[in-house]
Amino acid sequence: MVGNLPMKRTLLKFLLGLALLPLAALAGDPAINGRWRMDPARSTALDSWTTMDLVIATDGSKVGLRHDMTWHATKVTATNTVDTVAPVEIVNFFRVDQRHMAVYPQPKEAAHVTAAWLDGGRTLRVEAQVPLETSQGNATMRLYEEYRLLEGGNELLLIELHSTRSRPLVYHFTKVPEEAAKK
Amino acid sequence: MKRLTFSLALILSATAGLHGAGPAPAVMPAREAYVMHFNSDWKIVSGLPEKVLLIGLQGLANRTAPRFYIVHAADFPWEITGPLKDFYERKHGVHFTELTTAEEALAQFAQYAKGYVVWDPAVMPTMNVAYTIAGLEDAVMVTPALIPLAERHGLKPIDDLRGRYNGKTDAQIYTDAKSRYWARCSHDKLMLMGGHRGDIRIPGIADWGVREKMFFHDLSANPIHADELALEKQFFSELNPGGTIFGWHVYGKDTEEQHTTLISTYGLKMEGLQSLPNLSFNCQFGFTPGFKFTNHHHVTPEQKLTAQAKVYISFVQSDGIGIGVWTKPGRGRIPLAWGAIMGWVHFSPAALEYFHESATPADYFIGGLSGPSYMYPNHIPANRFGLLMQEASDLMKVLDETIFEIMDNSAADGNVGNADLTKETVDRYYAAFPDAAGFINGYGPARTRDLRGSRPLISYDYYIDPRRPREDVTADMNELIALNAKRPYFLLVHVRESNDVNSLVEVIKQLTGPVEVVPLDTFMKLAASNQTYVTRYQHPDDPKHFKGY
Numbered sequence A: 001m002v003g004n005l006p007m008k009r010t011l012l013k014f015l016l017g018l019a020l021l022p023l024a025a026l027a028g029d030p031a032i033n034g035r036w037r038m039d040p041a042r043s044t045a046l047d048s049w050t051t052m053d054l055v056i057a058t059d060g061s062k063v064g065l066r067h068d069m070t071w072h073a074t075k076v077t078a079t080n081t082v083d084t085v086a087p088v089e090i091v092n093f094f095r096v097d098q099r100h101m102a103v104y105p106q107p108k109e110a111a112h113v114t115a116a117w118l119d120g121g122r123t124l125r126v127e128a129q130v131p132l133e134t135s136q137g138n139a140t141m142r143l144y145e146e147y148r149l150l151e152g153g154n155e156l157l158l159i160e161l162h163s164t165r166s167r168p169l170v171y172h173f174t175k176v177p178e179e180a181a182k183k
Numbered sequence B: 001m002k003r004l005t006f007s008l009a010l011i012l013s014a015t016a017g018l019h020g021a022g023p024a025p026a027v028m029p030a031r032e033a034y035v036m037h038f039n040s041d042w043k044i045v046s047g048l049p050e051k052v053l054l055i056g057l058q059g060l061a062n063r064t065a066p067r068f069y070i071v072h073a074a075d076f077p078w079e080i081t082g083p084l085k086d087f088y089e090r091k092h093g094v095h096f097t098e099l100t101t102a103e104e105a106l107a108q109f110a111q112y113a114k115g116y117v118v119w120d121p122a123v124m125p126t127m128n129v130a131y132t133i134a135g136l137e138d139a140v141m142v143t144p145a146l147i148p149l150a151e152r153h154g155l156k157p158i159d160d161l162r163g164r165y166n167g168k169t170d171a172q173i174y175t176d177a178k179s180r181y182w183a184r185c186s187h188d189k190l191m192l193m194g195g196h197r198g199d200i201r202i203p204g205i206a207d208w209g210v211r212e213k214m215f216f217h218d219l220s221a222n223p224i225h226a227d228e229l230a231l232e233k234q235f236f237s238e239l240n241p242g243g244t245i246f247g248w249h250v251y252g253k254d255t256e257e258q259h260t261t262l263i264s265t266y267g268l269k270m271e272g273l274q275s276l277p278n279l280s281f282n283c284q285f286g287f288t289p290g291f292k293f294t295n296h297h298h299v300t301p302e303q304k305l306t307a308q309a310k311v312y313i314s315f316v317q318s319d320g321i322g323i324g325v326w327t328k329p330g331r332g333r334i335p336l337a338w339g340a341i342m343g344w345v346h347f348s349p350a351a352l353e354y355f356h357e358s359a360t361p362a363d364y365f366i367g368g369l370s371g372p373s374y375m376y377p378n379h380i381p382a383n384r385f386g387l388l389m390q391e392a393s394d395l396m397k398v399l400d401e402t403i404f405e406i407m408d409n410s411a412a413d414g415n416v417g418n419a420d421l422t423k424e425t426v427d428r429y430y431a432a433f434p435d436a437a438g439f440i441n442g443y444g445p446a447r448t449r450d451l452r453g454s455r456p457l458i459s460y461d462y463y464i465d466p467r468r469p470r471e472d473v474t475a476d477m478n479e480l481i482a483l484n485a486k487r488p489y490f491l492l493v494h495v496r497e498s499n500d501v502n503s504l505v506e507v508i509k510q511l512t513g514p515v516e517v518v519p520l521d522t523f524m525k526l527a528a529s530n531q532t533y534v535t536r537y538q539h540p541d542d543p544k545h546f547k548g549y
Helices: A002-026 A178-182 B002-014 B048-061 B081-092 B102-112 B125-137 B144-152 B170-184 B206-211 B226-238 B256-265 B349-357 B382-398 B423-432 B470-483 B501-509 B520-529
Strands: A034-038 A051-059 A062-071 A074-083 A088-091 A110-118 A123-134 A137-149 A155-162 A169-175 B031-037 B068-071 B094-099 B115-118 B139-142 B157-160 B189-195 B215-217 B244-250 B269-271 B311-317 B336-339 B363-366 B403-406 B411-413 B416-418 B438-441 B450-452 B455-459 B462-464 B489-495 B515-517
Touching: A074 A088, A074 A110, A074 A123, A123 B470, B031 B081, B031 B102, B048 B068, B048 B102, B048 B125, B048 B139, B048 B144, B048 B206, B068 B081, B068 B102, B081 B094, B081 B349, B094 B102, B102 B144, B115 B125, B115 B144, B125 B139, B125 B157, B125 B170, B125 B189, B125 B206, B125 B215, B139 B144, B170 B215, B170 B226, B189 B206, B206 B244, B215 B226, B226 B256, B244 B256, B256 B269, B256 B411, B311 B520, B363 B403, B363 B520, B382 B423, B403 B520, B423 B450, B423 B455, B438 B520, B455 B489, B455 B520, B462 B470, B470 B489, B470 B501, B489 B520
Parallel strands: B031 B068, B031 B094, B115 B139, B115 B157, B189 B215, B189 B244, B244 B269, B311 B336, B311 B489, B311 B515, B336 B363, B403 B438, B438 B455, B462 B489
Antiparallel strands: A034 A051, A034 A169, A051 A062, A062 A074, A088 A110, A110 A123, A123 A137, A137 A155, A155 A169, B411 B416, B450 B455
């Protein structure tokens, strides 16, 4: 009996690990929370936005993705709150649009949005069906985003794909220290 | 019809000779004139004071004849001063003698001044007050450091603004100046000497203001500057109907959108920029004998075209033709429509003739912007709209133009946001321009679209920022093509002023799908043949960055 104890402990740990695996998949790495500032030199060129900060806040399965955008003296703040366990419908879904294109959100229409933690909580995947208005009427853009926490936890990479665009949009962010973020 | 004939006759007779203050001579004889080449130093602490003196002197020297022309540096916003000088030499027989210093300029032109007025670079509004005085009193403008220069040429002090306005707000300064000078100034033209703040100013258009005895100011149209706004409204309300505001708004004090909205609300016209040079010279040359504008039309008014299942793209460059890419390599490689400044028929006809003379078959001129000059039509009073658009329509006939460009950024945020027209505004345009082949709208993208009979109104679907990497421009345009999946798709593109035409050619090569780049008049005919775009006007719920006054 005594001789089998280590094996039993190992099995117990394995079963416990299996049981906890779904929970781990639901949780993001806490290091992803906070304010992130886009580095223009390492990012796809913004068109008609001057700066972009991303503020990420996880609350259980919900993840708030706040975009603090500036354009000269104009400041725009918009938050998409996604859920990693269930799809959500988001009216006025915010995307970092190229505002020199005649592509507008469809007023009052909601985007269908799903999200999940990947890579042990270091990557947040967001997929959205975004209702848009173009000169020919209504259209839907399928949007795929990955928010990847890079090694060291001080850099974040946002990769965005559109079903309508062959070229990915890549935004590189650096963590804004907590004290600086409060200012 | 009678009014149209009468208006056209007026324009044509005006363009035959002298414009501005004096009567028109029947024949433009060969003449002598002087030219100076300016450098790029417009700093208040260094190059500006002498340039202020010279530009003011230019206004005085050119009051009764075109005597003094300025060629600006290569990086100056208006790139045509050199080519236009060549045009005057070649087509008008002007022989220019070079002046290299202010000393030489005063030696030549001090005879047109009655004295000098001192302004204070430490209180910059005194520059504008001094310009007003210069026009009224025939004064040369000097800073304290330049007084000896003026006196060496026999000029005596007329006024001295040092100390008069120290510690006063802009509203207080211009209120005082209004009480002193406004009654004697032109009430048809007002000079908004705005533009840069900080350590530079570029008062390139001041010669025109001095020649025409305008009141100079740089008041704000921003509602947060309530006292300045109230004073500016007083000026606007006291201008004669149909008056024109020359110059430009003040960067940092207010926005182009605010100022143009305010001006349009009074049914007035805007002619920019504050840097626009040589109008006092240009206004005195008509079109050369026998010259007639002949646009490079690609379709006839009666012609009908049928759009195929493809993407049709047309490019438009509308930012004041002289500050665009006209003189840069590549023009002519793709069809490009140009928004020539129609008001130049009145005060810079040679420049228009120069553009038309040097146009390639790929260059196509269109009317605009929104009226006989730059205006925001959603805000033009109903009782002024018809008269203004009649003036614009008449100018289009002179310039052989059939397509009219509209822009209303009153609710926009710079070149993004709401640039749409109300249905009422669209109705007015269709009624006011019965002979127009169609209308285009926007600056940045917009979503006002219509088709009435065979005459479309199409807004820009894309705006090319000159700084945007070309691979991103390509991706943007390909994305628009993907999102607008019906064929034909009509993709109207606004090419911002300093874009390089050669780079556009490379972008076009990378576009996906059956794409054809067509001249704007062809584009409009095709767009009339198959309306795959949605009729839409500005909606009350559309976001507005600035809600107006």
